[in-house]
Amino acid sequence: MNAISLAFTPRYVVLTLCVLVAVVCLVLSFVYSGFLIPFVIAAALVGLGAHDLLQTRHSILRNYPIAARIRFLLEEIRPEIRQYFLESDTDGAPFSRDQRSIVYQRAKGQLDKKPFGTQLDVYGTPFEWLSHSIAARRPSKGPFRVTIGGPDCKQPYSASVFNISAMSFGALSANAVRALNKGAKKGGFAHDTGEGGFSPYHREYGGDIIWEIGSGYFGCRNPDGTFSAERFSETVANPQIKMVEIKLSQGAKPGHGGVLPGAKVSAEIAATRGVPQGVDCISPPSHSAFSTPLELMQFIARLRELSGGRPVGFKLCVGHPWEFLGICKAMLESGIYPDFIVVDGTEGGTGAAPLEFIDHVGMPLRDGLMFVHNALVGLGIRDRIRVGASGKITTAFDLARALALGADWCNAARGFMFALGCIQSQSCHTDRCPVGVTSQDPLRMRALVVPDKAERVYRFHRSTLKALAEVVAAAGLEHPKDLQPRHFSQRVAPNLVQRFDQIYRFVKPGELLAGTDDPRFADAWRTARADSFAPG
Numbered sequence: 001m002n003a004i005s006l007a008f009t010p011r012y013v014v015l016t017l018c019v020l021v022a023v024v025c026l027v028l029s030f031v032y033s034g035f036l037i038p039f040v041i042a043a044a045l046v047g048l049g050a051h052d053l054l055q056t057r058h059s060i061l062r063n064y065p066i067a068a069r070i071r072f073l074l075e076e077i078r079p080e081i082r083q084y085f086l087e088s089d090t091d092g093a094p095f096s097r098d099q100r101s102i103v104y105q106r107a108k109g110q111l112d113k114k115p116f117g118t119q120l121d122v123y124g125t126p127f128e129w130l131s132h133s134i135a136a137r138r139p140s141k142g143p144f145r146v147t148i149g150g151p152d153c154k155q156p157y158s159a160s161v162f163n164i165s166a167m168s169f170g171a172l173s174a175n176a177v178r179a180l181n182k183g184a185k186k187g188g189f190a191h192d193t194g195e196g197g198f199s200p201y202h203r204e205y206g207g208d209i210i211w212e213i214g215s216g217y218f219g220c221r222n223p224d225g226t227f228s229a230e231r232f233s234e235t236v237a238n239p240q241i242k243m244v245e246i247k248l249s250q251g252a253k254p255g256h257g258g259v260l261p262g263a264k265v266s267a268e269i270a271a272t273r274g275v276p277q278g279v280d281c282i283s284p285p286s287h288s289a290f291s292t293p294l295e296l297m298q299f300i301a302r303l304r305e306l307s308g309g310r311p312v313g314f315k316l317c318v319g320h321p322w323e324f325l326g327i328c329k330a331m332l333e334s335g336i337y338p339d340f341i342v343v344d345g346t347e348g349g350t351g352a353a354p355l356e357f358i359d360h361v362g363m364p365l366r367d368g369l370m371f372v373h374n375a376l377v378g379l380g381i382r383d384r385i386r387v388g389a390s391g392k393i394t395t396a397f398d399l400a401r402a403l404a405l406g407a408d409w410c411n412a413a414r415g416f417m418f419a420l421g422c423i424q425s426q427s428c429h430t431d432r433c434p435v436g437v438t439s440q441d442p443l444r445m446r447a448l449v450v451p452d453k454a455e456r457v458y459r460f461h462r463s464t465l466k467a468l469a470e471v472v473a474a475a476g477l478e479h480p481k482d483l484q485p486r487h488f489s490q491r492v493a494p495n496l497v498q499r500f501d502q503i504y505r506f507v508k509p510g511e512l513l514a515g516t517d518d519p520r521f522a523d524a525w526r527t528a529r530a531d532s533f534a535p536g
Contacts, residue, residue: 022043144465175446178450184208294334315343318362343391396467408481423435
């Protein structure tokens with residue numbers, strides 16, 4: 001793109017017009033003195049535009065000099081307008097205004113408090129809450145970490161209870177990946193690569209990596225798209241990789257496979273993934289390395305051996321209950337156990353997916369998390385397998401609730417995207433992200449300044465864990481692991497409130513093995529097969 005065509009792109013047209021007006025007014029001012037004032041005004045706007053292009057705090061100003069200031073002006077006119085433009089919860093918006101607001105404030109190091117009390121539900125009262133204690137404690141200084149790695153793991157990993165969820169290079173820009181990893185390095189938390197492979201930008205700052213391997217085997221694939229043990233061994237030898245995660249399904253589009261539109265498959269991404277440039281990169285809906293629960297266990301054991309004993313596990317959005325229970329039967333039959341399982345809820349986000357999958361396919365996080373947790377407890381194997389949770393987790397309350405319902409740690413994706421400067425334009429799949437978070441366009445990507453946004457990622461993580469410590473302490477507890485269902489309550493009707501332990505049934509240790517009449521498990525356990533994902 002030459003300089004003239006670039007100057008007249010929609011992003012820079014306002015600045016370009018200001019430059020043209022300034023030049024014309026300057027020339028005419030030598031003939032008519034009345035053009036001097038318009039020249040001064042136009043020159044001031046040009047100076048403002050130049051400042052916008054060079055400043056590092058606001059990505060949208062770097063991509064839309066002068067024009068984007070209309071947005072900031074509207075934010076300052078009235079609080080209501082600011083709420084609408086920055087924090088509105090319109091139909092289909094993936095985050096509520098409270099969630100977006102808290103991310104922006106914590107990432108920017110601003111005061112994360114708000115006036116005028118509680119957000120209410122349709123009954124005019126809070127929908128869910130954590131019960132506090134009269135004997136509240138002083139907040140613990142942490143760190144809140146969990147050790148991941150079972151008896152067969154030679155290199156267990158001490159993970160933060162809050163980490164960056166799977167987002168691929170390709171779905172995200174190089175600068176976004178850099179900023180996330182640099183923030184993770186500074187904060188001592190983990191960065192999941194997503195299924196797009198372990199790119200050079202994940203390596204640049206040395207932050208802890210969870211390498212996700214999807215059905216496309218990007219970064220460890222043969223030319224025909226099958227798994228390559230040789231390439232896997234070469235990559236996993238990097239000490240930056242702390243855990244290996246097999247992606248069985250993703251919450252926002254389970255059973256669909258990953259999608260990276262061809263417009264975003266640059267030469268660099270094609271080289272990283274081992275796919276053709278400019279062609280839609282679509283992962284198969286299922287894996288070719290295994291086709292039964294027993295084969296999945298064997299694949300886990302193989303990856304653990306090839307990785308030198310690193311923790312190996314899998315991520316899934318729960319679908320047919322007999323399929324997960326079939327995996328559990330395969331664990332018992334083979335004696336091979338994953339080191340961890342990440343449960344992704346259908347609330348989970350994505351850059352591109354059919355609307356039907358986003359809204360109507362897959363089990364929500366709370367239900368999926370409790371199903372997995374209860375199944376492992378009922379089989380007496382919960383102690384040897386750690387469970388992670390992901391899917392619209394942003395605030396300390398979200399973390400606390402998931403931990404109380406069975407998670408050992410949580411991952412977040414969109415929350416960290418907001419920390420990077422995402423304004424939720426919902427143009428991720430078009431390669432025209434206005435703030436450079438999801439665009440592969442070098443000019444758009446330059447808007448995201450890595451040192452500035454890495455600091456915001458670090459601050460968001462640090463402030464959220466500080467808030468978690470305060471929430472836990474308010475309940476009279478010392479560590480998030482002490483949270484239990486009885487600490488949370490929910491209004492289930494206008495005149496009825498119940499604790500989580502009254503609403504949900506939690507199975508007893510060994511109950512599935514002994515025989516259960518729980519309708520969630522009885523039939524599914526009976527029909528689950530270790531040698532097939534189909535029911536028996």
